[in-house]
Amino acid sequence: MAQFSEKEIREIVSRVINSYDTPAADKKAFDSTQFEGRKLIGIFDDMNKAIEAANAGYKAVRAMQVEEREKIITEIRRLTREEAPIMARIGVAETKMGKVEHKRLKHILVADKTPGTEDIISNAKTGDNGLTLVEMAPFGVVGAITPSTNPSETVICNSIGMIAAGNGVVFNPHPGAIATSNYAVDLVNRASRNAGGPEILVASMDKPTLESADVMYKHPLIRLLVCTGGPGVVRAVLSSGKKAIGAGAGNPPVIVDNTADIKKAAKDIIDGCTFDNNLPCIAEKEVFAFSDIADELIAGMQQNGAYKITAAQADELAKIVLVSKTDKSGKTKVMVNRDCVGRDADVLLAKIGVKVGKEVRCIICETDFSHDFVQHELMMPILPIVRVRNIDEAIDLAVKAEHGNRHTAHMHSKNIDHLSRFARAVETTIFVKNAPSYAGIGFGGEGHTTFTIAGPTGEGITSARSFTRQRRCVMADSFRII
Numbered sequence: 235m236a237q238f239s240e241k242e243i244r245e246i247v248s249r250v251i252n253s254y255d256t257p258a259a260d261k262k263a264f265d266s267t268q269f270e271g272r273k274l275i276g277i278f279d280d281m282n283k284a285i286e287a288a289n290a291g292y293k294a295v296r297a298m299q300v301e302e303r304e305k306i307i308t309e310i311r312r313l314t315r316e317e318a319p320i321m322a323r324i325g326v327a328e329t330k331m332g333k334v335e336h337k338r339l340k341h342i343l344v345a346d347k348t349p350g351t352e353d354i355i356s357n358a359k360t361g362d363n364g365l366t367l368v369e370m371a372p373f374g375v376v377g378a379i380t381p382s383t384n385p386s387e388t389v390i391c392n393s394i395g396m397i398a399a400g401n402g403v404v405f406n407p408h409p410g411a412i413a414t415s416n417y418a419v420d421l422v423n424r425a426s427r428n429a430g431g432p433e434i435l436v437a438s439m440d441k442p443t444l445e446s447a448d449v450m451y452k453h454p455l456i457r458l459l460v461c462t463g464g465p466g467v468v469r470a471v472l473s474s475g476k477k478a479i480g481a482g483a484g485n486p487p488v489i490v491d492n493t494a495d496i497k498k499a500a501k502d503i504i505d506g507c508t509f510d511n512n513l514p515c516i517a518e519k520e521v522f523a524f525s526d527i528a529d530e531l532i533a534g535m536q537q538n539g540a541y542k543i544t545a546a547q548a549d550e551l552a553k554i555v556l557v558s559k560t561d562k563s564g565k566t567k568v569m570v571n572r573d574c575v576g577r578d579a580d581v582l583l584a585k586i587g588v589k590v591g592k593e594v595r596c597i598i599c600e601t602d603f604s605h606d607f608v609q610h611e612l613m614m615p616i617l618p619i620v621r622v623r624n625i626d627e628a629i630d631l632a633v634k635a636e637h638g639n640r641h642t643a644h645m646h647s648k649n650i651d652h653l654s655r656f657a658r659a660v661e662t663t664i665f666v667k668n669a670p671s672y673a674g675i676g677f678g679g680e681g682h683t684t685f686t687i688a689g690p691t692g693e694g695i696t697s698a699r700s701f702t703r704q705r706r707c708v709m710a711d712s713f714r715i716i
């Protein structure tokens with residue numbers, strides 16, 4: 235067997251990674267209405283028309299047997315698996331964010347682990363007074379707002395769940411990811427046609443804007459709004475006056491105590507933090523490490539592709555990846571620089587004059603709790619590490635860093651008291667123990683997947699049943715068989 239030196243191995247790894255992540259062929263203008271000359275199905279230039287089309291889709295779904303719906307979902311899964319590499323490449327090329335291979339895996343996860351019609355379960359209550367049946371009914375047409383960070387993944391995941399529940403869907407996708415999102419809308423419609431469903435089952439906009447979102451909020455045919463995005467848009471949807479499901483921002487902290495398997499914790503944290511360049515809202519954003527294991531943890535991270543920068547370099551990088559914006563009222567707010575979100579670690583390091591190869595997948599640094607890297611949801615492969623003296627300090631700081639989003643938190647420990655105390659204190663929708671963050675959405679962990687984690691409105695790890703409304707039917711004094 236050929237023997238390679240460490241340098242040669244690094245070069246080979248770097249070449250392979252580069253071949254995945256620089257889709258040069260895709261560096262062309264993006265069209266949100268066609269792909270390689272093929273007109274995308276279900277894309278409209280007017281939100282009212284898109285809603286009418288989604289309503290026709292809803293009527294068609296309502297007329298179907300559950301088995302027919304399931305056939306369409308099976309075809310969506312098949313096409314998603316088959317076209318995952320295409321969507322991954324367009325996603326990276328259009329948004330300039332994330333990693334092609336990771337996006338491919340995210341699509342496969344959506345295809346394999348998003349629940350279908352089996353998620354809709356009826357309940358019956360019998361007693362002296364007869365039978366009461368509770369069925370989970372569709373809302374009607376759902377208006378869905380989707381993010382730039384997981385664009386086609388969210389469109390497909392939402393479509394499977396919403397169609398399984400018997401709804402129609404109209405999307406107002408993120409303006410920075412329209413072509414990718416609309417490719418996914420077209421995929422769902424092609425699946426519908428292939429499986430004998432209507433030509434247009436779900437609809438979207440060619441140029442989604444805040445105005446088209448507003449039309450969606452106010453349209454009488456829209457019975458449910460589902461929003462996956464940052465705090466601004468979740469607030470807007472929740473104040474629409476309609477029933478809304480809000481899946482908002484997170485800033486997941488990780489605690490590593492001195493009982494953890496430190497080597498494994500280091501690898502798991504870097505694997506989770508760098509997955510799709512930290513775009514998933516569940517990904518590790520800041521670490522609180524017990525002082526007595528911090529050096530070992532950092533060394534373990536460095537062995538797994540992390541590059542440690544100094545405190546001065548961290549401050550210099552913070553000035554680039556975060557920007558201050560003053561609003562009309564004169565209030566200044568620190569925000570992430572969108573040009574840095576989801577970028578590769580070497581690209582971010584180059585901005586402060588550090589040249590490394592693609593084998594570097596994460597930037598780590600030691601900071602104090604108040605550092606901007608700890609306080610802001612960066613969505614970049616930058617991971618600040620804060621040393622803590624004990625579990626009390628770790629929990630106190632980690633809960634504060636999560637900012638009450640109640641989204642996701644992680645812990646590496648073998649001490650069940652520590653694990654339980656942090657889980658209780660942080661109150662997050664997802665709490666992952668001793669694994670990379672993505673285990674929390676069914677990737678290497680048990681349970682179904684979703685790309686719409688609804689913490690603020692409480693649906694949690696959404697699935698078909700989240701998009702239903704209860705209906706009760708009462709038959710008095712009959713229909714018991716005992």
Ligand code: NAD
Pocket residue numbers: 379380381382383384406407408409443444447448462463464465466467470481482483484514515611685686687688689
């Ligand atoms: P974003 O908030 O920038 O945009 C989301 C969508 O909302 C886009 O379509 C955008 O154009 C639109 N939008 C923004 N403000 C609006 C308003 N006032 N009215 C109507 N529409 C508006 O989101 P993004 O940057 O693409 O995604 C990143 C954010 O989303 C992060 O904060 C991340 O944590 C969060 N996110 C959460 C989940 C979850 O499941 N909880 C999943 C993915 C992303």
